[in-house]
Structures are given as structure tokens and as C-alpha cells.
Amino acid sequence: MKQYIYALITHKDRILMLQRPQHKRTNAGCWNLAGGKIEEGESDANCVQREVSEETGLLFQPRKKILDRIYQATEPIRVAVFEGDTDIQDSDGKIRIRLEHEAYGWFTFDQARELEVMPYIKDLLESR
Numbered sequence: 001m002k003q004y005i006y007a008l009i010t011h012k013d014r015i016l017m018l019q020r021p022q023h024k025r026t027n028a029g030c031w032n033l034a035g036g037k038i039e040e041g042e043s044d045a046n047c048v049q050r051e052v053s054e055e056t057g058l059l060f061q062p063r064k065k066i067l068d069r070i071y072q073a074t075e076p077i078r079v080a081v082f083e084g085d086t087d088i089q090d091s092d093g094k095i096r097i098r099l100e101h102e103a104y105g106w107f108t109f110d111q112a113r114e115l116e117v118m119p120y121i122k123d124l125l126e127s128r
Helices: 044-056 109-113 119-126
Strands: 002-008 014-019 034-037 060-072 076-086 103-107
Touching: 002 044, 002 060, 014 044, 014 109, 034 044, 044 060, 044 076, 060 119, 076 119, 103 109, 109 119
Parallel strands: 002 076
Antiparallel strands: 002 034, 014 103, 060 076
């Protein structure tokens, strides 16, 4: 089973969302959290730290797992989301993104609910 681990990163009462490129075959243009696929032998915490660093340049320290669910896509996938702390807390909210995303934004939970998001993000936003 594939496993994906993500971070709910907040700054000044807003959450960080990254937009998938329009040319992607799946979920093109959808907004997502920083994170990605867990590597063999990697813990959830190590995965989310690595992925956040690779995708945003931020240092992320997971505090609490807030979602851990199996979703049925073409095959079952496990998705986990952590809240945590980053080194962005004392900055202006600017980050650097890599080529796997085309944009980023800081959104209130209400604004994020209006975006086209990945399915697990909808679950997370509705619970907040």
C-alpha cells in the first residue's frame, strides 16, 4: 500500500497550500499540503520533515498526527497529516517551492474550503 505523509503548516492564522502543476495527469491544478510519499524504512515523522524541507525549504517539527486514514483510489492508500512547528514563525511567510508545484499560498480555513483540493484535504478542512 502506498503511504503519503503531509504537514499542516500554519502562519498568522493561515495554512500553507501548494498547487500541483496544470500539466499533471492526476489532480492537475489541485491544492495540497506539503508532503509526499513515504520511503521504505522511513518513519512518518522523518518523511514529513524531509518532504517539507524538499518542497518548501522549511524545517518542520511534527507535534501531533491529526489525520491517519485509508482512502480507496485505484488501490488503497494511507494518508497521514501532522501539525507541527516550522522556522517560518518569525518571517514574512515567503517560502521557496520546487518544480513539483507551480504556486503556493497562505489561506484561512474558510478560503481553503473554496479551493479545488485533494480529497483528503476536504476531510481535514471539514473537520476544522
